[in-house]
Amino acid sequence: MLAPNNITDKQPAFIFIGIPGLENLHIWISIPFCLLYFMALMGNSVLLLLVKTEQSLHEPQFYFLAMLALTDLGLSLSTLPTVLGTFWIGAPQIGLPACLTQMFFIHTLSSVESGILVAMAFDRLVAICFPLSYPRILTSHAIVCLSGVAFIRGAVLLVPLPFFLSNFSFCRDNILSHSYCYYSDLLTLACGDITFSSAYGMIFVLCTFVVDALFIIISYLKILITVLRLGASDRGLRSMQTCACHLCTVLIFYLPLISLAVMHRYTPGTPPLLYATMSNIYLLLTPLLNPLVYSLKSRQIQATLQRRFWVQRVTAGE
Template sequence: MSNNSLLRPSTFLLTGMPGMEGGNVWIALPFCSMYVISILGNSTILLVIKADRSLHKPMYLFLSMLAATELGVSLSTLPTVLSVLLFDSREIEMNACLAQMFFIHCFSIMDSGVLWAMAFDRFVAIYNPLQYASVLTNPRIGLIGLGLVVRSIGLLVPLPILLIRLPFCRSRVLAHSFCLHPNLIQLPCADVQANSMYGLFVLLVTFGLDLLFIVLSYVVIIKTVLSIASKEERLKALNTCVSHICAVLIYYFPMIGLSLVHRFGKHASPVIHFLMANIYLLVPPVLNPVIYSMKTKQIPIRRRILRMFYQRGICGK
C-alpha cells in the first residue's frame, strides 16, 4: 500500500456551531426555517413563472435561473447541515465531501453568472430599449443559461481531481458543516500551491469578472438614466433595477467576506468562519425570493403567487 493511501482519510469531520455543540438542536431551528423558506420560495417562483406564459420574458426567465441555482445551493448544503445540527452526525466520506464541494461551488458560480446576466438584461432594457426584444430572444437566453452551466462545470471539474491526489496528515476536522474548497486545501501535508492558484484563478474568472461586468453595466445604466430629462422617467428606470441591486449586494458582500476570512483570517475565531460561510450560502436563497416577490408593481410575482393560491382555494374565498 502506498504512503498516499495511508495518508488519505476515508472520512472528514464536519463542525457545528463552535462552542455550542450541546445546543445544536436549538441552533437547528432557525436553520430549518431558513431552508424551508428558501426551498418553498424558490420553488414557488419557478412554478409561477413556468405556469404563467405572460412571464416568459427575459427578466423573469433570468429570475427563474436565479431561483434554480439558489435552490441548488440550498439542497447541496442541507443534508450535512441538518445532519450535524440535528443528529450530531459529523462524519462525511471523502468522496461525498468532494462531491458536495463540487456542487456547492458549481451552483454558486452559476448564481454569480445569472446575476451578471440579469445586469445585462437591465443594461439592454435601459440603454437600448427599442432593441430589447430583438437582442434578448428566448433562444439567446437559453444559450446564456447553457453557457453558464458549461462554464461552472468545466472550471470546477479539476478541483476534486487536484485534491484527491494529495496526502492528508493533518487534522481532518473541517471548519464548517459542509465542504468548501478553501477549507479542504488547508488540510493536506503536501504542497497545495497548484490547488490554491487554480482556486484563485476560478475565483477571478467567475466571481471577479462577473462583478466587474455588473459594475460596468450599472455605470452605463446610471449615465443613461441621468441623461433622461423627466425625473419621473429616471425614477421609473432605476426602480426596475432595485431588486437586482439588492440581490447583488446580499450575494457578493458575504462571498467577499468569506474569501477574506479563509485567505487572511486563519487565526480568526471559528465562530466567524461558521457565521460567514452560513450567511454566504443560506441568506441569499432566503432573501431573494422575498425581494423579488414583494418588490414594486413592476415585478408582479407576488400578484401571480396570490392568484395561484386563490385559484387553489388556499387563501379562502
C-alpha cells in the first residue's frame, strides 16, 4: 500500500479500496463485474441501434431514451477502467490528473442523466395532460433544446470542481472509498480550508438533483390527477403504462444517488463495505437496469425486438 501523500506532493497518487475485507477474492469478484459491464454496454448499444433504425420509435420519448442510453454508456465507460483495474488486474492506483478527469465525467454524466429524466417527465406530462398540444410543443427543436440544456448545465456546473481539487495538497491517507474517483471522497483527503469547495458541491447538488427531483415529483402529481380524472378508461390505463418505465428509471437512478450522498455527508462512521457496495450499485446497476426496464415494460420496444428477432430467425432458417 502506498504511504500517505506528503503535503508538498504536487502529483499525489490514490489507491482504490475495492471491497474491504475481500481483497483475496477481487479476481473472482471481477468476473460478475465484467459480465455486468458487458450486459450494460450491450443493452444500451442495442437501444441506441433500435431507436436509430426503427421508424416506429422515431418519437420524442424514444429520442430521450436514446440520449439516456448514450449517457449510461458514458457512465459505464468512465468507471470501467478503474473498477476492472482494481478487481481484475490488481492495479488500484491512479494519479491526480487521471482521477480528476474521471471525476469530471462521472459527475457531469450523472447531472446530464438527471436532466434527461426531467425531459422525459416533461414529455409524459405534455403527452398525458395536454395531448392535443403535444405535436406543437415537443418538436424536434424542443427536443434538441431540452437535451442541450441538460448537457450544457452538467458540463458548466462541473468545470470548477477539478480546479478546486487541483489547488489542494493531499496530506492524509491516499485511500479512496470507491473504485472510482468521487468528489466528496477526494475532498475529505484534501488539506486546508475546504469550506468553499464543500459549499459549492452542495450548491451543485441543490441546483441539479434536488431541483430535478422536485420537477419530476410535481410532473407526476399532475399526471396522477389527470389519470384519476380519466378513470378506468383505455387512455388512462395506457397513460399509466407509459409512465411505469420512466418511474422505474427515476427510482433506479435517484435512490442509490441519494443514499450515497447522505452517507458521505451525514454518516462518516459508515462501514467501508457499505460504501463500496452502494458506490458500485450507483454507477454499475443503473446503466444495466435501464435497458432491461424499457425492454420489459415498453410494448413498442418489445414489439420491435420480437419483430427483428423473428425476421433474423426466419432468415437464418431459410
